[in-house]
Amino acid sequence: MKILKTGGILILFGAGAIVARAARFKMNRVMQFQGGITPSLGDVDPAKPRLLYIHVPFCRNLCPYCSFHRVPFDEGLCRAYFQSLRREILSYKEAGFDFRSVYVGGGTPTVLVEELEETLGVVRSSFPIREVSVETNPDHLDEEHLKALKRAGVDRLSVGIQSFDDDILRAMGRFDRYGSGSRTAEAIRNAIGQFETLNADMIFNLPAQTADVLARDIETLIATGVDQITYYPLMVSDSARDRILRDLGSLSHRESEFYRTILRRLSSSYRASSVWCFSKNGKMIDEYIVNYDEYAGTGSGAIGYLGGICYANAFGLEEYIERAGRGEFPIMASRRFSRGDRVLYDFLMRLFALDTDLSPLSEKYGPESGRHLLLPLFLLRLSGGIRREDGNIVLTERGRYFTLIMMREFFNSVNNFRDYCRAEKN
Ligand code: SF4
Known part of the structure; x- marks a missing residue:
């Protein structure tokens, strides 16, 4: 029995490595923005309702594993x-864009909360916003910050916790800045009920994270009663690899095992709303790129996706401040995705959200869109990632893990793209 179980893990590990390699190859190709591309919003329809993403890159502490801008x-x-x-x-308002939701990510959006409040005031007075999401860190769950965020109309607050384990927090350099695990758990308990959704951002498969540490983190989370949990796998971009090895230790190969633990332990109290997001009400998803198929990116280094065009804003702060300040779109690079890439992107986002109904894709891209999905569907079927049930495609637990790998590689390719842009600015 034990041999069978070990064999199963090895087969999954081997298949996972193949999925990761194929996804890495594909995503890195898609995310190659050549130099010399004319910065432009192209021929997108500005009046279509979309999401506004705002990036605030400042942090009081730079964590070693982080590849964000x-x-x-x-x-x-x-x-x-x-x-x-x-x-x-x-x-964007002057160009006729229409936004219904806003997501502020970072960095640390609450680093100067009064500036954030003023900015959200501008957003709300410019667009008919129905939902405001903001990321923060545990040290900003105090009365002053929470009051300001409520005044600003924040519905959904996402707190970067990563782990409650004090040794891991120390290795990440987060213990002194953001407080101990027990203090953070207490702050989360106090903040529950103050926003429509309180989300806890966690990381699994960290170096030095044992099965016991992971189990304790999950139990602590459940005990807080937080509305929603987003459990990311550790994402190692090329530039973060050395920092992670130096500060956190060697990389672990327990991702699939830990993912299964998370699925099983959270299933009693939460429902999966994406491959790595678990909600009490099963509705919200942490990734705005899933809730909206198009979004504008504002702020330095922000990435937007409008009308099949992916673009990135200037990474250099001085350049960004100057260009945006004089009323120009501070875009530094863009790429128009091919129809096949757009179909695959939408397909991946559907799988990520555990939605295997592919009919919206043929409505959006036409019946011939199916030919772009033949190979991925065949490979998912062959590897046991999907199965047919009453004529519908169903994602299996193995399929969820493969989707997690593809999303991890998608974000890694975005992170590598950010590194490329940062190098271009120097
Ligand atoms: S993990 Fe969060 S707090 Fe740490 S450097 Fe990255 S954005 Fe800043």
């Missing part, structure tokens, strides 16, 4: 940045 906090620079950000948002 983040920079050390500097108050003067940060205030100038927020001013240009508000100007950039108004540029």
